[in-house]
Amino acid sequence: MSESINIGRTIARERRRAGVTQEALAAHLGVSKAAVSKWELGQSLPDVSLLPRIAAYFSLTLDELFDWRDEFTSEESAALYAEVCALGEKDLGAAHERLRALASEHYSDVNLLLMLASLLTVWAGDMATPFTPAGEKDGSPDAPLDADDLADEALTLLGRVLEVATDPSTLYLAQQQKATTLFQAGRYAEAASLLEPLVRRQDSSASTMLLASAYRKLARDDEALGLLQAERLRAASFVLSSLMQEVGMRDDAAFALAAGNAAEAVFQALDMGTVNPFFSATMSLEVAEVLRKAGEKDAALDALARASEDLAAVSACSDPSGSPLWDRMADRLDPAQAGEAWAAHKSRQSDEVASLMRQAFAERVASSGWRELAGDEPRYRDVLANALRLRGL
Known part of the structure; x- marks a missing residue:
C-alpha cells in the first residue's frame, strides 16, 4: 500500500519534466535553492502558503501536487x-x-x-x-x-x-x-x-460479442476467449439461479420437474460443477420439497436421492482449467490470485458452506413432513441414513 504525502517527489518530477532548475524554481517562489533540494529529498515540506503557487507553476491541482495515495492492492x-x-x-x-x-x-x-x-x-x-x-x-x-x-x-x-x-x-x-x-x-x-x-439497462451481450470480434481481428484471441467465457458464466449462472428461484415461487410440481430437468441439462452441458459445485444439490432439494408438498412420493424421493448423492460429492470441485469450457477463467476463479490469506479464507468458507448444507439437509430429511410422506420407504431410510452420516463428517 502507498500511504504518504509525496509533494517533494511531485515537485522533482514536474520540475524535470518542465526542464526547470532548482535555482529557477527557488527564485520564482522566493526561497533558497537548498529549500527546494530538501523538499525533493523529502527532508522538509514547503510552507503551506506556497502550495497554491507551486501547483499553479506546474499547472497542477492541489490533489495532484500532494500525490497522496491510500489504496491497498x-x-x-x-x-x-x-x-x-x-x-x-x-x-x-x-x-x-x-x-x-x-x-x-x-x-x-x-x-x-x-x-x-x-x-x-x-x-x-x-x-x-x-x-x-x-x-x-x-x-x-x-x-x-x-x-x-x-x-x-x-x-x-x-x-x-x-x-x-x-x-x-x-x-x-x-x-x-x-x-x-x-x-x-x-x-x-x-x-x-x-x-x-x-x-432496465441496455443488455450488454451485443457489445460483448462485438468486442470479442474486435479482439479476434486484432489477433488478441486470449482476450476474446476470456471475455466470451466470462459472459457465458454470467449467463449460465443467471439461468440456473432463476430456475431455482422460480421453483420456490411457483410451488408447482409440474414446473419443478421441468425446471429441475432443464437445470440439470444446463449444469452438465456447461460443466458448471467446476465453478459452482453447490448448485446441483441445492436445486435437487428444492425440487424434492415441492414434490413432497404435492404428495408426489416417488418423484420426490428420486429428487431427494439425487440431492443426497450431489451433496456427498459437493467437495469434489475440479480445477476450472481442466474444463475446455472454462479454461480461460481459471485465473479469475482461483482465490490464490489474491494471495495466500484470501485462498485460505475461501477454502475455510467453502468447507463451512458444505458443512452447513449437510446440516440443513439432514434436518430437512428428518423433518415430520418427509416422515409422514415416506417414513416406511426403504429408499427414504437410505437417504436419511446417508444424510445423518454426511452431517457427522
Missing part, C-alpha cells in the same frame, strides 16, 4: 478481509472494531470499503442476537449492536463508495451491494427502486 485488501473474518469467528465485537478502524483510516479506498460493507451485511444477516462492541454506541458504553445497526453501517460505507468512485464497474458493484443490504434489512421498496434502473 487487491491482495492486501483480500488479506485484511480474511483477517477480520477470522477474528469475527472468535470475537465478533473485536472484529467489528477492527473493521471500523480500517474503514476510518482508509475512507477513500473504494475496493476495501466495498469488501468491508459486504462483511457487515453478512454479519447482519447471520445475527440471531445483538453483540456488544468494545466501543460506544449512541453515547452509551457497551450498548449492543443489532442487525439494523450493522446494515446502516454497511449502507454508510456504500454511500461513501458511490460518492467518491469514478470507475463504472465499481459504481455498479456498489449499487448492487447496496440493494442487497437494503433487501436483507427488509427495506424492499428501496431495494427495488435501486435495482429497477440497473435491470
Whole structure:
C-alpha cells in the first residue's frame, strides 16, 4: 500500500519534466535553492502558503501536487478481509472494531470499503442476537449492536463508495451491494427502486460479442476467449439461479420437474460443477420439497436421492482449467490470485458452506413432513441414513 504525502517527489518530477532548475524554481517562489533540494529529498515540506503557487507553476491541482495515495492492492485488501473474518469467528465485537478502524483510516479506498460493507451485511444477516462492541454506541458504553445497526453501517460505507468512485464497474458493484443490504434489512421498496434502473439497462451481450470480434481481428484471441467465457458464466449462472428461484415461487410440481430437468441439462452441458459445485444439490432439494408438498412420493424421493448423492460429492470441485469450457477463467476463479490469506479464507468458507448444507439437509430429511410422506420407504431410510452420516463428517 502507498500511504504518504509525496509533494517533494511531485515537485522533482514536474520540475524535470518542465526542464526547470532548482535555482529557477527557488527564485520564482522566493526561497533558497537548498529549500527546494530538501523538499525533493523529502527532508522538509514547503510552507503551506506556497502550495497554491507551486501547483499553479506546474499547472497542477492541489490533489495532484500532494500525490497522496491510500489504496491497498487487491491482495492486501483480500488479506485484511480474511483477517477480520477470522477474528469475527472468535470475537465478533473485536472484529467489528477492527473493521471500523480500517474503514476510518482508509475512507477513500473504494475496493476495501466495498469488501468491508459486504462483511457487515453478512454479519447482519447471520445475527440471531445483538453483540456488544468494545466501543460506544449512541453515547452509551457497551450498548449492543443489532442487525439494523450493522446494515446502516454497511449502507454508510456504500454511500461513501458511490460518492467518491469514478470507475463504472465499481459504481455498479456498489449499487448492487447496496440493494442487497437494503433487501436483507427488509427495506424492499428501496431495494427495488435501486435495482429497477440497473435491470432496465441496455443488455450488454451485443457489445460483448462485438468486442470479442474486435479482439479476434486484432489477433488478441486470449482476450476474446476470456471475455466470451466470462459472459457465458454470467449467463449460465443467471439461468440456473432463476430456475431455482422460480421453483420456490411457483410451488408447482409440474414446473419443478421441468425446471429441475432443464437445470440439470444446463449444469452438465456447461460443466458448471467446476465453478459452482453447490448448485446441483441445492436445486435437487428444492425440487424434492415441492414434490413432497404435492404428495408426489416417488418423484420426490428420486429428487431427494439425487440431492443426497450431489451433496456427498459437493467437495469434489475440479480445477476450472481442466474444463475446455472454462479454461480461460481459471485465473479469475482461483482465490490464490489474491494471495495466500484470501485462498485460505475461501477454502475455510467453502468447507463451512458444505458443512452447513449437510446440516440443513439432514434436518430437512428428518423433518415430520418427509416422515409422514415416506417414513416406511426403504429408499427414504437410505437417504436419511446417508444424510445423518454426511452431517457427522
